[in-house]
Amino acid sequence: MEKFFDFELTARLLNLDLVHNALLAAGVLGLVAGVLGPLIVMRRMSFAVHGTAELAFTGAAAAMLVGGSVAYGALGGAVVAALLLGLLGGRESDRDSVIGVILSFGLGLGVLLLFLNPGRTSNKLGILVGQIVAIEPTDLTALVIAAVFVLVVLALIYRPLLFASVDPAVAVARGVPVRVLAPVFAVLVGIATALGVQIVGALLVVALMVTPAAAAARITASPWRATVLAVVFAEVAALGGIVLSLAPGAPVSFFVTAISFTIYLLCRLVAYLRDRGRRSAPDDPTRSGGVLSAA
Numbered sequence: 001m002e003k004f005f006d007f008e009l010t011a012r013l014l015n016l017d018l019v020h021n022a023l024l025a026a027g028v029l030g031l032v033a034g035v036l037g038p039l040i041v042m043r044r045m046s047f048a049v050h051g052t053a054e055l056a057f058t059g060a061a062a063a064m065l066v067g068g069s070v071a072y073g074a075l076g077g078a079v080v081a082a083l084l085l086g087l088l089g090g091r092e093s094d095r096d097s098v099i100g101v102i103l104s105f106g107l108g109l110g111v112l113l114l115f116l117n118p119g120r121t122s123n124k125l126g127i128l129v130g131q132i133v134a135i136e137p138t139d140l141t142a143l144v145i146a147a148v149f150v151l152v153v154l155a156l157i158y159r160p161l162l163f164a165s166v167d168p169a170v171a172v173a174r175g176v177p178v179r180v181l182a183p184v185f186a187v188l189v190g191i192a193t194a195l196g197v198q199i200v201g202a203l204l205v206v207a208l209m210v211t212p213a214a215a216a217a218r219i220t221a222s223p224w225r226a227t228v229l230a231v232v233f234a235e236v237a238a239l240g241g242i243v244l245s246l247a248p249g250a251p252v253s254f255f256v257t258a259i260s261f262t263i264y265l266l267c268r269l270v271a272y273l274r275d276r277g278r279r280s281a282p283d284d285p286t287r288s289g290g291v292l293s294a295a
Contacts, residue, residue: 006247013246021140022252026199026238028147029208032192033238034231035154037213038223040189042165046210048085048186049193051099054106055081056194057202061113071139074194074202075146081106082190083183110202143195150188161185162223199238204253208234211260215267219274233263 013019040049059077060070084102154161164171164178172178189209196205212233216226241256 009247010243014243019242019246021137022199022242023239025140025143025195026242027235028143029192029195029199030235030238031231032147032150032195033208034212034234035151035227036189036192037209037230037234038216038226039161039165039185040210041213041217042162042223043185045186045189046206046214047096047099049189049206049209051085051103051106052078052081052186052190052193053197053202053205054103054110055084056190056197056205058106058110058113059194060197060202061110061117065113065117069139069142070197071142071194074197075142075191077106078190078194079187082186085186146191146195150191153184154188157181157184166223199242199252200256201251201253204257207253207257207260208238211257211264212237215260215264218264218267218271233260237263 040046056074056078059080060074062068062077063070063073081102085099160171160176161181163174164176164181168178193205193209196208200208213226213230215233216229220226220229237256237259240259241252241254244255244259245252
């Protein structure tokens with residue numbers, strides 16, 4: 001246990017440039033994941049995020065095999081996954097099966113590419129579970145550029161996208177280009193998912209893309225408040241996970257997922273206590289009545 005709580009070693013490691021790079025990358029990823037997360041939850045795309053992560057893993061493995069940048073490889077794989085999901089999963093009835101097909105194919109191909117790679121086992125494992133030492137300054141630059149692109153595009157389409165996410169039938173009737181927005185948002189999610197591969201790993205990147213937003217949704221129905229809370233939760237999980245992983249040298253993904261899950265359980269507890277208090281309180285006609293109206 002002392003190895004996990006060696007504050008002196010953690011303080012020394014926090015002075016290293018590679019840790020600074022990892023913390024900056026985690027901060028950027030937390031922001032992007034927190035902003036996209038509530039929309040992912042509203043659009044029920046959690047499974048799609050997992051499928052996209054598998055092809056991000058495949059792209060990263062391919063890049064590693066040919067000696068290229070893991071960050072760019074993951075980005076290319078995630079964008080391909082997003083496009084495939086958008087083209088093949090247009091009908092809601094087909095979406096889950098299409099995601100399952102893409103997920104299994106991507107994971108299988110990625111495993112083959114890792115098998116063909118004669119490189120170090122630790123580098124291969126890092127693609128799956130995250131490895132902060134793999135984040136180079138050039139990767140950090142690419143991550144920031146990609147994050148800015150995602151946030152700018154999302155800002156341009158946010159209002160119609162939110163409308164289409166809350167009530168797609170009415171959005172179509174009002175002339176919102178739902179069929180255009182869906183693949184655009186899928187590409188944004190794919191880019192954001194690729195950003196998390198080196199930090200959290202392809203297998204557990206969903207912990208940052210979905211769990212903070214799911215936690216926020218338990219305590220507020222306001223999209224704006226949910227977004228703010230999701231960003232805060234994602235930042236705490238990403239940055240806290242890196243700091244806690246330094247002394248033991250354990251994979252970052254465990255600590256990120258543990259923090260995210262703890263936050264989710266706490267939010268469920270808060271929601272339960274709030275709802276129980278409302279049920280036990282006498283009716284008050286002056287109350288506005290619920291989270292939706294409070295938002």
